[in-house]
Amino acid sequence: MINTVTIIGSINVDNILHIQQLPQPGETIAMSGFSTAGGGKGANQAIAAARSGAKTAFIGAVGNDTNGEFMKTQLVENGINIQAVKTTDEAATGQAYILLQASGQNSIIIDHGANAKVTIEDVDQARAAIAAADFLVTEFETPLPADEEAFKLARAAGVKTILNPAPAITQIPESLLRLTDIIVPNETESMAITGIPVDDEVSLQSSANYYHRLGVETVIITLGERGAYVANGDISELVPAYKVQAVDTTAAGDTFIGALAAELRSDYSNLLDAVRYASRASSLTVQKLGAFPSIPLRKSVLAAQANA
Ligand code: RIB
Numbered sequence: 001m002i003n004t005v006t007i008i009g010s011i012n013v014d015n016i017l018h019i020q021q022l023p024q025p026g027e028t029i030a031m032s033g034f035s036t037a038g039g040g041k042g043a044n045q046a047i048a049a050a051r052s053g054a055k056t057a058f059i060g061a062v063g064n065d066t067n068g069e070f071m072k073t074q075l076v077e078n079g080i081n082i083q084a085v086k087t088t089d090e091a092a093t094g095q096a097y098i099l100l101q102a103s104g105q106n107s108i109i110i111d112h113g114a115n116a117k118v119t120i121e122d123v124d125q126a127r128a129a130i131a132a133a134d135f136l137v138t139e140f141e142t143p144l145p146a147d148e149e150a151f152k153l154a155r156a157a158g159v160k161t162i163l164n165p166a167p168a169i170t171q172i173p174e175s176l177l178r179l180t181d182i183i184v185p186n187e188t189e190s191m192a193i194t195g196i197p198v199d200d201e202v203s204l205q206s207s208a209n210y211y212h213r214l215g216v217e218t219v220i221i222t223l224g225e226r227g228a229y230v231a232n233g234d235i236s237e238l239v240p241a242y243k244v245q246a247v248d249t250t251a252a253g254d255t256f257i258g259a260l261a262a263e264l265r266s267d268y269s270n271l272l273d274a275v276r277y278a279s280r281a282s283s284l285t286v287q288k289l290g291a292f293p294s295i296p297l298r299k300s301v302l303a304a305q306a307n308a
Contacts, residue, residue: 001265002053002054002055003049003053003054003055003134003135003261003262003263003264003266004054004055004056004057004132004133004134004135005046005049005054005055005056005057005133005134005135005136005137005258005261005262006056006057006058006059006126006129006130006132006133006135006136006137006159007042007045007046007049007056007057007058007059007136007137007138007258007261008042008058008059008060008118008123008126008136008137008138008142008146008147008150009040009041009042009043009045009046009058009059009060009115009137009138009139009141009142010040010041010042010043010060010094010112010115010139010141010142011040011042011043011058011060011061011062011071011075011085011093011094011114011115012039012040012043012071012093012094012095012096012110012115012141013036013037013038013039013067013070013071013093013094013095013096014036014037014038014039014040014095014096014098014250014290014291015034015036015095015096015097015098016034016035016036016037016098016100016248016250016289016290017031017034017097017098017099017100018031018032018033018034018035018100019031019032019099019100019101019102020032020101020102021101021102021103022099022101022107035289035290037289037290037291037292037293038070038071038074038290038291038292038293039096039098039250039251039290039291039292040060040071040094040096040115040141040291041139041141041164041166041253041254042058042060042115042137042138042139042141042142043058043060043071043074043075043291043292044251044254044255044258044291044292044295045137045139045164045254045255045257045258045261046058046075046078046080046258047074047075047078047080047258047291047292047295048251048254048255048256048257048258048259048262048281048285048295049137049258049259049261049262050078050079050080050258050262051078051258051295051296051297051298052258052259052262052263052277052281052297052298052301053262053298054258054261054262055081056079056080056081056262057080057081057082057083057084057126057129057132057133058075058080058081058082058084058085059084059085059118059122059123059126059129059130059150060084060085060086060115060118060142061085061086061087061088061114061115061117061118061122062085062086062087062088062093062094062114063087063088063089063091063092063093063113063114064087064088064089065092065093067092067093067095068087068092068093068114071093072085072087074292081129083126083129084122084125084126084129086117086118086122088114088117090114090117091113091114091116091117092111092113092114093113093114094110094111094112094113094114094115094141095110095111095113096108096109096110096111097109097110097111098250100248100250100289103246104245104246104247104248104249104286105246105249106248106249106250108250110141110167112141115141115142116142116143118142118143118146119143119145119146120145120146120149122146123146123149123150123153124149124153126150127153130150130153130154130157130159131153131154131157131159133154133159134159134160134261134266135159135160135161135162135261135264135266136150136151136154136159136160136161136162137161137162137163137164137257137258137261138150138151138161138162138163138164139163139164139165139166139257140165140166140167140169141166141167144173144176147176148173148175148176148179151163151176151179151180152179154179155179160181160182160266161179161180161181161182162180162181162182162183162184162257162260162261163176163177163180163182163183163184163216164183164184164185164253164254164257165183165185165189165190165192165193166185166186166189166253167189168185168188168189168192168193169192170192170193172193174214177211177214177215177216178214178215180211180215180216181216181217181218182216182217182218182219182220183211183216183218183219183220184220184221184222184253184256184257184260185221185222186221186222186223186224186253187221187222187223187224190207190221191207193210194206194207194210194211196210198221198223201229201236201238204221204229204231204238205231205236207219207221208221208229208231208236212231217232217233218230218231218232218268218271219231219232220260220275222253222256223238223241224241224252225241225243226238226240226241227239227240227241227279228241228256228275228278228279230271230272230275232268232271235271235272237272239272239275239276239279241279241283242279242280242283242304242308244283244284244286244287245287246286246287247286247287247288247289248286248288248289248290248294249286250290250291250294251285251290251291251292251294251295252282252285252286253282254291254295255278255281255282255284255285255294255295255296256278256279256281256282257278258295259277259278259281259282259301260274260275260277260278262298263277263278276305277301277305280301280304280305280308281295281296281301283304284296284300284301284304
């Protein structure tokens with residue numbers, strides 16, 4: 001079975017500054033290297049879904065510039081349908097400035113650029129791509145009204161919605177959560193939404209209950225090295241992470257989401273297996289540098305699972 005996945009989200013060129021550790025306020029440091037890669041939470045999720053074998057379509061925007069052409073080419077080369085990616089003269093292609101520490105941890109500064117120009121009308125024009133999907137995925141690097149319009153169209157068409165509430169914001173409209181079938185926050189994002197610090201299984205389940213009360217059926221809270229907590233009416237389970245040496249954690253969460261959307265059956269009958277698959281995909285991403293270059297193909301994920 002091959003899933004069809006449609007993603008509305010951001011497209012960024014990532015500028016990666018390699019540093020030993022973050023500078024203190026007032027401190028000047030030298031970088032040890034510089035590199036660029038395709039990125040953006042939405043685009044990373046689309047690449048992950050496509051490399052995991054999903055038929056993938058993207059709704060978003062780039063500027064009318066070299067970076068925009070570069071990013072569109074990368075998406076097409078990965079088999080992603082970019083009919084609903086608009087090229088705008090109103091802003092430059094989005095860029096991210098990533099401070100990558102020797103530990104593999106990163107800090108990211110975003111210039112949203114064209115990503116901020118995605119409109120409700122753009123989404124309406126892509127209604128066929130939304131209705132054709134098994135899963136519609138979004139995050140918060142495109143404007144909320146456009147994201148919510150996409151979720152409305154998905155709900156009306158019986159398409160399951162996956163919300164990755166990243167980067168963290170505190171004021172998520174309840175109307176958006178009510179249109180969400182699966183929410184996948186990390187621990188920081190979850191605390192920003194629920195106000196509940198996530199430190200043990202009791203607080204994880206309390207967080208899950210918060211989303212359930214708003215009608216979100218399935219909750220997956222990603223916990224980095226600790227794994228992912230999965231909760232729906234029948235399951236409350238912590239799926240452990242795979243222990244690996246991280247080189248660069250950029251796009252780890254995005255890989256998890258895209259791989260999950262590609263692997264999960266629409267009746268959720270393989271939920272825990274799909275979470276294990278997504279977690280394994282993510283563990284491969286962190287072992288390489290950059291977002292697009294590090295996101296694994298399905299065959300690499302299956303090989304890593306077989307060799308475990
Ligand atoms: O999640 C990682 C991504 O966040 C990076 O690729 C960067 O572009 C930002 O959107």
